[in-house]
Amino acid sequence: MSTPMIILIVFIIILVLMYNSLVAKKNQVDNIFASVDTQLKKRYNLIPNLVASVSKYMEHEKSILEEITKLRSEANRPNISDEHKMALDAKMSSALGSIMVAVENYPELKANENVIHLQHSLSEVEEQIAAARRAYNQAVTDYNNALEQIPTNFMANAMAYKRKQVFEIQENERKNVNVKELFN
Amino acid sequence: MKSISELTDFYYKTLYPTLEVLEKERETLKHRVVVIGVIYTLCCGLVALAFLSANVGFDIFVFFIVAYLAVGGGIYKWLISDYAKDFKHKIITPLIKEIDNNLQYTPELHIPSDYFTRSKIFTSKPDRVSGNDFVRGKIDGVSIQFSDFHAEKRHKDSKGRESWSTIFQGLFIVSEFHKHFKGSTVVLPDSAQSTFGDLIGSFLQANNFSRNDLVKMDNVAFEKEFVVYGTDQVEARYILSHTLMQKLLHFKKRSKHPLYVSFRGGKIYMAIEYNKDLFEPSVFHSLLKYKIAMEYLNTLHLAIGIVEELKLNQKLWSKL
Numbered sequence: 001m002s003t004p005m006i007i008l009i010v011f012i013i014i015l016v017l018m019y020n021s022l023v024a025k026k027n028q029v030d031n032i033f034a035s036v037d038t039q040l041k042k043r044y045n046l047i048p049n050l051v052a053s054v055s056k057y058m059e060h061e062k063s064i065l066e067e068i069t070k071l072r073s074e075a076n077r078p079n080i081s082d083e084h085k086m087a088l089d090a091k092m093s094s095a096l097g098s099i100m101v102a103v104e105n106y107p108e109l110k111a112n113e114n115v116i117h118l119q120h121s122l123s124e125v126e127e128q129i130a131a132a133r134r135a136y137n138q139a140v141t142d143y144n145n146a147l148e149q150i151p152t153n154f155m156a157n158a159m160a161y162k163r164k165q166v167f168e169i170q171e172n173e174r175k176n177v178n179v180k181e182l183f184n
Numbered sequence: 185m186k187s188i189s190e191l192t193d194f195y196y197k198t199l200y201p202t203l204e205v206l207e208k209e210r211e212t213l214k215h216r217v218v219v220i221g222v223i224y225t226l227c228c229g230l231v232a233l234a235f236l237s238a239n240v241g242f243d244i245f246v247f248f249i250v251a252y253l254a255v256g257g258g259i260y261k262w263l264i265s266d267y268a269k270d271f272k273h274k275i276i277t278p279l280i281k282e283i284d285n286n287l288q289y290t291p292e293l294h295i296p297s298d299y300f301t302r303s304k305i306f307t308s309k310p311d312r313v314s315g316n317d318f319v320r321g322k323i324d325g326v327s328i329q330f331s332d333f334h335a336e337k338r339h340k341d342s343k344g345r346e347s348w349s350t351i352f353q354g355l356f357i358v359s360e361f362h363k364h365f366k367g368s369t370v371v372l373p374d375s376a377q378s379t380f381g382d383l384i385g386s387f388l389q390a391n392n393f394s395r396n397d398l399v400k401m402d403n404v405a406f407e408k409e410f411v412v413y414g415t416d417q418v419e420a421r422y423i424l425s426h427t428l429m430q431k432l433l434h435f436k437k438r439s440k441h442p443l444y445v446s447f448r449g450g451k452i453y454m455a456i457e458y459n460k461d462l463f464e465p466s467v468f469h470s471l472l473k474y475k476i477a478m479e480y481l482n483t484l485h486l487a488i489g490i491v492e493e494l495k496l497n498q499k500l501w502s503k504l
Contacts, residue, residue, distance in 0.1 A: 035418045131422035138400050139417070 018155045025143040029164060032139045033082060036132040036167075040075070040089055043096075043125045047072045050118050054099065057106050061099060068095050086167055089129075096122065137166040185323075185492055186283055191481050194282050202274045203471050206267075213267050214467045217260065224259065228252050264467055271465040272317070276480070280319060283488050287321035294318050294331040299358050303453035304368055305444045306351050307394045310335035315356075317463045323488065324497035330357035330487045332462050333455075354441065354458035357487055361423075361452040362496050367415030369423050370395065371432065371445040374411045403429045409436060410443075423447050431494050439486055454490065 051065050058065065074080075075088045100119065103109045110116075144163050146152045186194075195203075232248060272291040280289045294315025301309065313335050320329035333356035336348045377385030390398045395413040399420040406429040414420035424432075436443045444455040462483055469476050491497055 032417060127425070128418075128422055131425070132418045134402055134421045135417040138402065142400075 015155070018152050019159070022146055022152060022156055022159065022161065025139070025146050026161065029136070029139045029143050032132065032136045036129070036136050037085065039125060039129045039132050040085065043092070043122070043129065044072050044075055046118060046121055046125065049114075050099075050122070053112065053114050053118060054103065054106075054109060057109050058099075058102065061102050064095055064098055064102075068092065068099070071095065083165055086165065090168065093126075133167040140164045140166045185489060188481060188485055191279065191282065191485060192477070195279065195477050195481060198282075199275060199278060206271060206274065206471055209267055209270065210465075210467055210471070213264060217263055217467055220259065220263065221256070224256060264465070267467065268465055271471070272463065275471070276317070276463055276484075279480070279484060280488075283484060284321065284323055286323065287319055287488070290318045291316055292318075294333055295329060295356050295358065297335075299453065300333065300335055300352075300356060302448060303358075303446045303455070304370060304448060305372070305446045305453060305455055306335070308337055308351055310351055311338040312336045312348065316461075319487070323491040326360050326362075326491045326496050328357065328359040328488070328491055330355060332356075334461070350459070352444075352455055352457060353460065355454075355456040355462060355483065355487055357454040357456075357490060359452050359454075359490060359496055361447055361450055362498060363423060364450070365419050365423055365447065367419050368396070368446065368448040369399070369412065369414040369416075369420040370447075371410050371412050371424070371443075373442045373444065374407070374409055376411065377408070401429060406430075406433055409433060428494065435486075435490070435493055452494075452496070456486075 047068060051069055055062075055065055071088055071092050075085065075092070080088075100122070103115065103119070147156045147161055147163055232245075235245065235248065269291070276291070277289050280287050294313070295318060297310065297313040300306075300313065313333065315331050315333040318329070318331040320327070322328070332354075334353045335351040337351055339347045339349060341347070374385075374389075376388045379385065380388060389411050392398070392413070396415050397413065397417065399412040399414045399417055401407050401410075401412055401421075401424060403426060406424075410432070412420060412424065432443070432445065439456050442457040444457070446453045463480060465471065466476075471477065
């Protein structure tokens with residue numbers, strides 16, 4: 001085999017490897033976003049029950065409850081983009097957070113078994129969501145790095161791959177959640 | 185759980201009369217060990233001289249030295265066996281009871297080797313396991329067991345000669361884990377990145393074919409110290425929350441020895457590599473010495489303390 005032929009073959013192999021690694025990174029992002037989505041759906045499914053249980057007692061938080069219901073119906077619409085889902089998730093997390101804090105002000109709610117159970121389920125789902133978000137962010141970082149680093153950036157350009165957005169991790173999620181304090 | 189200083193008090197106050205008796209036993213034993221050691225060495229020296237004059241090969245000479253050390257070690261172990269038994273019965277047993285009364289201590293047994301294999305911390309299968317100082321029980325409703333453990337692998341060279349290498353020697357701890365999970369996640373000391381640097385190290389880690397997928401964690405200090413492999417990217421992060429990563433880092437700093445952790449089948453497995461047999465007394469060191477006492481106390485406190493330290497007693501609702 002002539003030398004130019006060998007160089008050509010090596011070059012093609014490198015191109016194929018680069019192409020495959022980019023596709024694998026992109027699919028990894030999609031794959032993990034699917035698990036984020038599953039967990040988010042699990043949380044949305046808890047919401048009607050939560051709103052029904054607390055709305056009787058909560059007078060001052062009516063607007064937050066309405067917002068939660070609105071966010072849920074918006075999230076349930078078909079064909080919404082990933083970015084939109086992420087934005088809804090951020091709003092939902094903060095709204096649910098304020099409801100959980102507000103529950104502390106209602107002794108009847110704090111003692112209500114249904115509400116306690118819901119709180120437990122929510123905190124479990126929140127943990128799962130936090131884990132899925134972190135996994136997603138790592139996958140996106142790997143993908144974005146490949147898009148900018150030499151030599152994969154040339155290939156990514158040719159394939160018209162675009163940078164993806166990461167979830168913003170809220171500062172309070174990084175803190176240690178003290179379960180005892182939450183439910184006492 | 186009792187603090188280290190409370191345990192130190194217990195060791196030097198409550199156990200003091202026993203320590204004094206053992207200390208006398210040790211002094212007599214030390215004398216005997218030295219006398220027997222000198223006689224044994226002299227005898228071996230004479231035999232060696234006879235060999236040398238007979239002009240034997242280098243191979244046999246090396247074999248002779250190995251045999252001298254092995255038999256010597258055996259004699260030493262046999263001589264101190266009663267003292268070691270007394271030490272474990274009179275010192276280690278009350279110490280463990282003092283830390284938590286629910287714990288059972290069996291000096292002769294070790295953790296079932298099944299646990300070692302099942303943990304998947306080490307990829308090579310051991311051909312011989314040994315160990316002792318088995319402790320098990322429940323702390324705050326969480327079952328925990330640990331022991332000294334030594335796993336070895338057999339090698340055969342081209343001449344058919346057998347040799348053994350150590351896979352792991354140190355403390356092996358098994359406990360219930362408070363979160364529900366299906367796959368497996370393994371946390372190992374980050375040797376590749378610290379030896380070969382970031383670039384080559386991370387390439388080697390990502391292409392480790394004997395392990396599952398590499399899981400990059402979002403805690404810089406943790407990533408520097410450990411490398412994580414897992415079957416599921418999301419699950420690995422569900423288990424290794426930011427809080428647990430910090431706690432493992434802190435635990436590693438306290439133990440000052442390489443730490444291996446794995447999460448499989450609802451359990452957490454921890455292997456702390458000491459490369460020596462723990463909880464064994466030496467006739468050449470006094471039990472009253474602070475440094476010696478602290479070694480026993482710290483190791484026990486570290487192992488039994490994991491339930492509190494890693495908050496394994498905070499059960500999540502999925503496991504209730």
